[in-house]
Amino acid sequence: MAASEQDPSPKPDSYEDAVERLEQIIDRLDSGQAGLRETLELCREGRDLVNYCAAELDAVGEDLKELKLDELAERLAAGTP
Amino acid sequence: MGQALAERVKLPGPFAVGRYARKLEEEMKRRARVSLIGEVTGLSRSKAQAYFELRDAEGAIPCAIWLNDLEKLGLPAQGLRDGAEVVIGGGPDYYRGGAQASPAFYFRATQIRLAGEGDLLARLEALRKQLRAEGLFELQRQLARPRLPKRIGVVTAESGAARRDLLAGLERRGWRGTIVWAFAPVQDRHAAPAIAAAIQGLAAQPEVEAIVVARGGGSLADLWAFCDETLCRTVAMLRVPVISAVGHERDSTLIDDVAAVACSTPTHAAEAAVPLDLNAARGDLARRAGALRRAAAGAVAARTPHLVALARGPGRALRRERLDLNQKTREIRAAAERGVAERRGFQRRLAAVVLERARQRAAGPDMEGRRAALRRAAVALRAHEPEHTLARGYALVEGEDGEPLTSAAATRAADRVSLRFADGSVRARPEPEA
Numbered sequence: 001m002a003a004s005e006q007d008p009s010p011k012p013d014s015y016e017d018a019v020e021r022l023e024q025i026i027d028r029l030d031s032g033q034a035g036l037r038e039t040l041e042l043c044r045e046g047r048d049l050v051n052y053c054a055a056e057l058d059a060v061g062e063d064l065k066e067l068k069l070d071e072l073a074e075r076l077a078a079g080t081p
Numbered sequence: 082m083g084q085a086l087a088e089r090v091k092l093p094g095p096f097a098v099g100r101y102a103r104k105l106e107e108e109m110k111r112r113a114r115v116s117l118i119g120e121v122t123g124l125s126r127s128k129a130q131a132y133f134e135l136r137d138a139e140g141a142i143p144c145a146i147w148l149n150d151l152e153k154l155g156l157p158a159q160g161l162r163d164g165a166e167v168v169i170g171g172g173p174d175y176y177r178g179g180a181q182a183s184p185a186f187y188f189r190a191t192q193i194r195l196a197g198e199g200d201l202l203a204r205l206e207a208l209r210k211q212l213r214a215e216g217l218f219e220l221q222r223q224l225a226r227p228r229l230p231k232r233i234g235v236v237t238a239e240s241g242a243a244r245r246d247l248l249a250g251l252e253r254r255g256w257r258g259t260i261v262w263a264f265a266p267v268q269d270r271h272a273a274p275a276i277a278a279a280i281q282g283l284a285a286q287p288e289v290e291a292i293v294v295a296r297g298g299g300s301l302a303d304l305w306a307f308c309d310e311t312l313c314r315t316v317a318m319l320r321v322p323v324i325s326a327v328g329h330e331r332d333s334t335l336i337d338d339v340a341a342v343a344c345s346t347p348t349h350a351a352e353a354a355v356p357l358d359l360n361a362a363r364g365d366l367a368r369r370a371g372a373l374r375r376a377a378a379g380a381v382a383a384r385t386p387h388l389v390a391l392a393r394g395p396g397r398a399l400r401r402e403r404l405d406l407n408q409k410t411r412e413i414r415a416a417a418e419r420g421v422a423e424r425r426g427f428q429r430r431l432a433a434v435v436l437e438r439a440r441q442r443a444a445g446p447d448m449e450g451r452r453a454a455l456r457r458a459a460v461a462l463r464a465h466e467p468e469h470t471l472a473r474g475y476a477l478v479e480g481e482d483g484e485p486l487t488s489a490a491a492t493r494a495a496d497r498v499s500l501r502f503a504d505g506s507v508r509a510r511p512e513p514e515a
């Protein structure tokens with residue numbers, strides 16, 4: 001089965017979780033104890049996590065947005081995000 | 082109603098109210114003189130007196146001071162003002178009024194001084210002890226703080242260095258998410274409730290993951306709003322982590338004790354609100370991505386020779402099998418051909434016999450004539466055989482190798498000869514010629 005056809009890895013709950021899992025994966029790979037199939041699966045999961053982390057960093061790394069609580073509360077009351 | 086009537090019947094009096102008021106005035110003035118500490122609110126002045134309320138979170142007392150007394154105290158200009166923390170000395174007083182003047186109750190102050198650091202620290206320590214005993218210092222510290230929040234709330238003064246410092250700190254972090262500002266006064270008697278309302282408003286926003294409360298440095302009196310008991314209880318009970326950055330390093334307010342994190346400056350608060358340094362995180366992520374790529378490439382590269390060998394294995398085995406198979410095929414074919422040839426030979430021989438018999442049957446009497454001629458030829462042939470000659474008394478001279486010696490010269494040359502007679506051979510040695 002091609003990698004692209006496999007189910008994507010479950011999305012992590014947070015950046016912290018993603019980084020923690022990524023460290024576990026790299027430790028496991030560095031141990032040299034993973035077989036070929038496990039290695040390739042870990043690498044695929046790791047790539048997904050790297051992409052997730054990069055997206056999270058991008059989400060707070062582009063443009064600073066400043067809102068005022070009063071305006072935000074009014075917008076929420078009006079039903080617009 | 083019946084009970085009320087019974088009480089009325091039991092009570093002493095009725096007394097004339099003016100006389101009762103005078104007695105009450107005397108009673109009040111006899112009460113012990115004390116000092117009180119609290120915040121001045123509702124300050125106003127008449128021709129002769131200054132009036133204000135002295136209050137804290139639990140209650141208030143109406144106060145009055147004669148202007149003459151106030152001037153003698155030598156307070157700094159604007160010392161007695163709304164929001165000032167003061168210590169007053171005096172006692173309860175009751176003005177019974179008059180025919181035209183209304184009665185009133187006051188705490189008659191004869192001394193007023195601005196609350197000093199010591200006064201405030203004593204109050205702060207009492208509050209701190211109480212809130213710690215209630216376990217309110219632990220609640221916020223147990224909350225999980227996201228390392229990379231997308232949206233943070235900030236309570237601060239709209240114009241102030243704290244706001245600028247916080248923004249600079251976030252920029253150094255490389256963080257450019259969303260800030261929700263909740264501006265509030267940070268130094269007067271309206272500050273504490275306004276700050277508490279702002280914090281609650283931010284916490285109610287679903288995506289606000291951390292709240293920073295920031296204010297620049299000042300005296301403990303300036304920062305007193307952040308020691309407000311109600312505000313601190315509000316912070317302690319929030320489920321969103323609050324990061325306090327009030328005053329400078331040496332300043333310690335009660336909100337620092339109940340918050341999840343207490344920072345000495347707005348810059349530090351930025352780092353606490355966004356624990357992840359995005360610039361470093363990008364480097365770390367690139368390093369991890371590289372480690373993954375190397376692991377994937379290494380896993381394949383390390384196994385490639387083995388895989389190649391494995392891939393060649395079946396080819397070799399196939400070639401070997403193919404050779405074996407070809408050999409067997411040849412053997413089978415040869416065997417088959419031999420079988421066919423044998424069968425053909427047998428059939429051929431069978432056919433020859435059948436044909437011979439058929440030919441003999443077809444030849445008939447002519448065959449007998451031929452057989453008689455053959456017998457005659459055999460007799461003639463035997464007459465020429467050497468054995469017949471030997472039988473007549475001749476002998477045949479043969480060399481050691483069994484070849485006939487047909488000349489005297491050849492016989493003389495041989496060491497040994499054999500004389501063959503009809504009934505056997507005699508070995509002989511030729512004598513040399515004399």
